[in-house]
Each structure stands twice: as structure tokens, then as C-alpha cells.
Amino acid sequence: MFPGATASRTDAAYVVVGAPLDISTSFRPGTRFGPERIRRFARPFDDYDRRTDLRFSDCSVCDYGDVRAWDDAAEYLAWLSGELRDVVRGDALPLLLGGEHTVTAAGVEAVSPDVFVCLDAHLDLREAYDGNEYSHATVTRRILEGHDSLDVDVEEAVVLGARTGSPTEWERADSDDVTVVAPEDVPDFDLETHLDGRSTYLSVDVDAADPGFAPGTGTPEPFGLDPREMRNAVRAVAPYAEGFDVVEVNDRDDGQAASLAAKLCREFVFSHADG
Template identity: 25%
Template sequence: MDKKKRNKFGILGLNYDTEAGLGWPGARYAPDQIRESLKWILNRIRDNELFDTENNRLIDMSKVEIKDFGNLSKISRYNHEKSMNETKLEVDKVFDQGYVPILLGGDHSVAWPGIKSLYDHTKGNMGLIHLDTHLDLVEDSPIQGKYSGSSEIRRTAELERVKGENIVQVGIRGYNYAEHYHFIKDNNINVINPELFFTKGAKYVAQKSLELASKGVEKIYFTLDIDVLDSAFAPGSGANEPGGISTYQLFKFVKEVAPYVDAIDIVEVNPMTDYRNMTSTVASKIIMDFIVANYYALIE
């Protein structure tokens, strides 16, 4: 798969955490806090130039358009499935205006409208790269229903033009339901544990993820749950798990996959449980790393 040439990026805040029934609520406040953290980077742009110290390069920001589409304004929070449909319509607008969506959650249920929107804007098969500590393969739940933040990958796997072998779940750790083991095996879903980051490196994991997700597909969706990070690096998340990857490894992964994916969401950042906005700051750098990696692909 070749790098894509894009220079228009649309930020949309999915300020919704109604489905945080099993984790900490508060992710609805993340989009605004991430934007505040992003200002620390944007304020350093002078005369359309920004110094990328990690690559020792100057970035010409005049070649990039970043449009903020605001937050969700009119969604029916009393009805979750209706809210998901209304959210998808907002994501559709970002695609329809020619922007690469950068979606800021919100709990992980908001990934489903993003996934479904890209799917509906794709004629052929679609791949999925999923960074998370959890599998999110719950079939149904009496507490959360079928379209929760624990089910969005299950719903994706059920889509006709998404094959299991093009779903790559990265950073998965801990313990889960035995039923998920069988579902993964039966559907040929790829699961990569954090250990591979430490033994092979983030660049290797990113390239492997792209190799698997891109086979025979037209587009790739990238969903990033911030709890893929070890708890020490992301105190402000909906459901912390120990044993995750580092911020350096996450940033490296994002930079590698950014020019190949067609939409990204960053979910489960929770300002209510964060410490001095550490986790929102991580999310803001992910946004810039994603844009800058696409900028380099554009000018090379």
C-alpha cells in the first residue's frame, strides 16, 4: 500500500460517554481539554513554520489545512442507538467536505459511528487497526447493549466488507472472556500483544499491522483507545490496565501508520481522572504527529 497524499484534516469532538457504564465516566470532557493542550503546540507556529525537533526539520504549515468542526451539538443522549446514528451523520460531513477525520472521543462507543462512516464511504473492503488494552468483542450486554464501548470491534467484524484477517488488535493484554478466544480464532482476527513492542520495536509492530490490515482493502480505519498505554503514562483513561506500552512507542506507531489510514479516532481520554492534563497532552501530540506524518508523505 502506497502512502496517501492528504493535506486537509478535520477535527470533530465526539463529546459522548453515555456508554461508560463499566469504566469511569468523564470522557465527554476530553475533546475540549485536548484542544486546550493542542494550543501549546499550535502557539509555536510562527510565519506558518513549526520546528519538528524530533526530525530536525521545519514544517511549512501553509501546506496543511486543519478545520475544527466543533463538538456534537444535537444528539439524543436519552437513546444510545439514536445517538450513534446522529453521530455518524456528523462524521459523514467531515468526509463529504474532503477532510481526513480526526475524531476526539468520548468513550469507545463513538468509534462505531466513525467506522461505519468510513465503511459507507468505501466501495471495496475496509481494514481496521485497533490500539487498545481490551478486545471490545462483546456480543451483547444487559448493561451496555449491542453498541457499547465494549462492542464496536464485534460490530465491525460483522460488516460484510470487513474480513477478520484485516482486523488488527494491537496492545491487547490482561484477561478476557473465553468466548472471545473462539471468536478471534473463528474469524482469523490478528491480535498483537505489548511484548512485541519491547522485543521487535514500535516500527516493526506498525509495519506488521499495516501489512495485515491493508491486504486487499481500499481503506483503513484507525481507532486508538488511550488505555493502550501503561497506566503510568495515561492516568486519565476510562479503564486503566497495567503492562501497556510507553508514550514513545505509541507516538512512533502513529507516525508510521498515519500516511496509510483514512480516519483516526482517539478515545477514552478522561480529564476527570487525569493528573495535570498529562493524558490530554499525550492525545494532543498524537494529533500533531498524525498530521505531520501526513505532511512529510505529501511533500516527499
């Protein structure tokens, strides 16, 4: 259980759902261990948050456990989306713990926001990767355009911290429905003005962080964001968000990535509850 997630499902304002999908990772696998690892490294954190004067255990968070993954990404996303829609229908906000970034498509489908905001080192705008249209490298493209049974309709994708992509991805990123903010520009980017009150889904790919801060991820990319920059972005978006996830944590470090992911999840809850 995520520490402090003591509410019942019927009374919850926030519901933690683990999604340990780990089938398309192209470098270092291990995201199947992400949800439980995030829970584990949240254990040392104090319940009380001085900035908001809130206790996590008073924020009505429930931990639903994990939705067991299997080796068909499209089928799994459809099932996961149904589980998350149940959360939304219960007037709660889903907190999805990945798992590879592909699971975010299910979260967006369930929430149906106006804007998709993502902290990510990669554009994830490929049409397919190694012939696979449902991949951690295609998730933002799927969210923008949908595919087969994936029913999504967002106005815009905002990618914070992206620093790499293929030529075709950068070409896709030049479209009006994509805004890319380079790592060095993230601190000065006015998220509140840009969102302009639109409903939002917020996804944190932990590889948005420089790998010196979060080495336990599948495709680390140097020259990234520092934890405070990520925290500030989460705080800025949280009041507009109707769904949240943190993804791409694996077991290839001493807990740095999982600790950062867990802390950002808590920061989201505190900022949303306080907003």
C-alpha cells in the same frame, strides 16, 4: 478550537470533530470532557514539526466543534456518522475526538475502510456488556459484524496492545478477521507489510498506554504500551488511513492522557500529510 486548526471547512484537508459521548463507561466516567480536554492540552505544543518539516497550521486542519451527545447510543452514532460522511464527501479526513470508544463505530461507518486498526488495552469483542450492544466494550465486535442500522464492512480488525478480554472475546479473536498483537510484540510488528496498501481507519484508545503514562481514562489496564510505541504505530498506519480517532480521555488526571492524545493526533496529521 484545536490549536493550529485554522483552515475553513471548505478548504480543509482534515476536520476535527468532537464526540463527547459518555453513557456506557463501566468504571470511571468523564469522557464527555475528552474532546475539549484534548484541545486544551494541545495548546503548549509548537506549531512546527522538525521530523516532517511541516507546520500544523499549514496542514489545512479545521475544527468543526463538537457533535452534542445524548443518551441513546444507536441514534447518536447514526447522527454522528452522517456528520462524518459530510466530512468525507468534502474530500477531507475526519479526526474524531472522543468521548467513549463507542463513537469509533460512527467513524468507521463514515469512512468505510478495508481494515480497522486499533490501539487498545481491551479486545472490545463482546456481543453485549451489561445487556448493552452499543458499548465501549463491544465496539470492535460492532465494527466487524455491524448491527441494525450500523452499516460496516471491514475485512479485518487489528488490535495493537490488547492485554485483557473475556474467554468469549479471546475465542472471537481467534477468527481469521481479527489480528491481536500483544504489547510486547507491538514494536516488532510490521504494520506496513500487514496492511499491504489496504485502506485503513485508525483508532487510538488512550488506555492502550500503560496507566502510568495516561491515568486519565475510564478503564486503566497495567502493563501497556509506552508513548513512543504508540507514536511509532500511528506514524506507520497514518499513510494508509482515511480516518482517525483518539478516545477514552477523561478528566481524572492532571492532563497526562489528554496531552498524549493531542500529541498522537498531531503526529497522525504530520505523518499523513508527509506520506
